[in-house]
Amino acid sequence: MDRILTANTVITMDPRLPRAEAVAVSDDRIVAVGTLAACQAALPQADLVDTKAAALMPGFIDAHSHPVVTGPGVMPPNYWIAPWFAPKWDDVLAMFQKAIDETPPGSPLAFSGFDALLHEHDAPDAASLDAIFGDRMVFVQDNSGHAGYVTTAVLKKLGFIDNPPKDPVGGSFERNPDGSLNGRAHEVPAIEVFAQPVADVLLSQGNPLQGAVEYYLYFAAAGITSTSEHTYRASVKSAYEALAKLPSCPLRISLYHMSTEPDAGDPFTSDVPENMLRKIGVKLWADGSPWIGNVAMSTPYLDTPTTHAAGIVPGLHGEEQMNYSRAQLDSLLDQYAPQGWQMSFHANGDVAADIVLDAFSRALDKHDLSGTDHRWRIEHIGGARKDQFPRMAQIGVVPSLGPFQFSYWGDLLDGKMFASEVGSQWQRARDAFDAGLKVSFHNDGSVSPPMPLRSVQSMVTRRTVSGQLHGAEQAISVDEGLRAITINAAYSLRHEDQVGSIEVGKLADFVLLGADPYAVPVDTIEKIEVLGTWVGGSPIDMDEFASAGEGLPKTDIDQMIALGVPLCQH
Structure with a gap:
């Protein structure tokens, strides 16, 4: 489909033409950028689309993330306890109790987002988690992605009570003075081991995708x-x-x-x-x-x-x-x-x-x-x-x-x-x-x-x-x-x-903004409303993507996806 998009301003991020009136798109590519007249000359039969955005920019790019791993790790049946949702330790305890109340007794549970600094509480270990969850298998992922914590039930399932394992290359298990494991693991290779028993069960309960x-x-x-x-x-x-x-x-x-x-x-x-x-x-x-x-x-x-x-x-x-x-x-x-x-x-x-x-x-x-x-x-x-x-x-x-x-x-x-x-x-x-x-x-x-x-x-x-x-x-x-x-x-x-950037020949990926980020007070930039996103020359229909996702068959991916391990290592 041929379209010409306009906004109050088009911010191209191309230093040769920082601002434009319009951008012309044919199928998934940009074919013209500049004045409306120039774009219409390039695509005379194109539909004219007034985005009504204050600014049209190239789509934002997050240079480092973990979307498929993260999503299943923080969405149900797992619980997201990051400080943006549970600011303090009492809030975390409330979410722990919520999980206990709304799941069958003995069901494994997984939580993601514990942060000792922002939650103002020591990292949990097997003893402290046992006091809350009893004999349930529970895995808690540190918000940093560099640590994971489990109950004694997980250690028993892994056979680690009487036979504590050696540390894997690139990871480690915390130990008590007698050499037994205390329920804390550090870095991906060790965290994965702790997560597996809980993930095996949760993976069977739904589609992690x-x-x-x-x-x-x-x-x-x-x-x-x-x-x-x-x-x-x-x-x-x-x-x-x-x-x-x-x-x-x-x-x-x-x-x-x-x-x-x-x-x-x-x-x-x-x-x-x-x-x-x-x-x-x-x-x-x-x-x-x-x-x-x-x-x-x-x-x-x-x-x-x-x-x-x-x-x-x-x-x-x-x-x-x-x-x-x-x-x-x-x-x-x-x-x-x-x-x-x-x-x-x-x-x-x-x-x-x-x-x-x-x-x-x-x-x-x-x-x-x-x-x-x-x-x-x-x-x-x-x-x-x-x-x-x-x-x-x-x-x-x-x-x-x-x-x-x-x-x-x-x-x-x-x-x-x-x-x-x-x-x-x-x-x-x-x-x-x-x-x-x-x-x-x-x-x-x-x-x-x-x-x-x-x-x-x-x-x-x-x-x-x-x-x-x-x-x-x-x-x-x-x-x-x-x-x-x-x-x-x-x-x-x-x-x-x-x-x-918005340049001829590039893919037509855009973000529509409610204000020009160059024109607002700098302490309000994060408040600029995102009005919509376009990928490959078409607006993203979020409802369509969500509905299509509901019909996905369960994919045979390994158990770490169910828990978001390894998560975002920051």
């Missing part, structure tokens, strides 16, 4: 038209294909295969069009999460009531928090670099970033990739130092920042978890842009809600959700913020030739 359908719609409502799966494994391929084939599918997906999977380097083929689903990289977690105390930093955690409440051991831990040795990182890069995959390394702390950048430099030189357009990525890097960004630029590394870390935890980071000179600078967006990098932003669902405009506002104002100001010198411009969720994010996903 329904949760993914709902989560896709969550993205669409925020104006997001492209994102990634940063914890891809082959077992979820059929799920992504099924969703991509539904009418009005709202998301284009780029896949990053977990390095913990034996087939991480295998080629990817699908009958789904590549511009809707493609595999582009390999993902690895270098260190852990700031919120549970296993981030590799060169500065110490403070000894404060905040860190005590979160169960974080004060002091300097540094490299001991790495999930992999440098030799293991080198080995993984030697395996995947020659295959041409885009490497994507989670690294929160500055020590982790140093080690990753050292490993990147070595591998790029060894495999003759230095100076090429490799776009290897480093994710989150909330605790990065200023000097690390020019180094990223020098070796061609692309940073994807997580403003949500600052937005929700910034008040705690600054002076309560770390010294102010470190905590106030968390998410150094100004330093990253000043280094000449194509910085992208992400929300890393379900760690935080998919709200790209909130990410922009927080980095422009350097104010948290409470309104407090931290690190004003790291503030960026509105234009930089919007680039981080459009064209720069497309670049980080190696997709800027197709999406991220």
